């Protein structure tokens with residue numbers, strides 16, 4: 001038996017989401033059918049509003065429903081430190097963990113010459129302008145530990161070479177509890193490069 005066309009369309013829609021295969025899409029479509037009219041209305045209006053009302057913050061390029069995002073609007077944060085991330089979803093993670101109280105800047109990609117992504121294709125010039133305008137004292141580069149992430153970090157630190165701004169990079173290393181044998185070579189290399197000096201802690 002085949003589903004009616006409307007359900008088939010919905011299954012196709014769900015299948016476009018990452019990680020959703022045929023079976024899951026089918027299950028989601030049928031679960032949607034069981035929702036109340038109120039839930040369905042909220043569901044569909046949220047979907048419609050997503051493209052219409054969600055834009056990028058003019059200051060940091062984060063997702064926002066206003067010109068300035070909620071983080072940029074918050075005046076209680078540390079205005080001297082800027083954390084540079086690749087995507088808005090990285091901000092969500094930092095915020096969920098509540099481990100950073102400065103502001104953010106979303107690059108919207110990483111430099112990758114092989115893929116034709118050059119510095120001017122991502123939000124680097126707005127970062128530099130902002131760093132100077134807002135008198136930022138430290139920028140923390142929190143980019144992916146990959147060739148692209150490293151290239152981008154290096155590029156940004158080169159551009160700001162002549163300024164007094166402190167540039168730091170989050171440390172990459174071996175996950176807590178992991179066996180060294182199972183860590184990939186790039187992670188191990190970075191962990192070695194970012195090794196900690198613990199000699200000050202030794203008993204003398």
Ligand SMILES: [Zn+2]
Pocket residue numbers: 057058059060061062068069070071072073
């Ligand atoms: Zn913002």
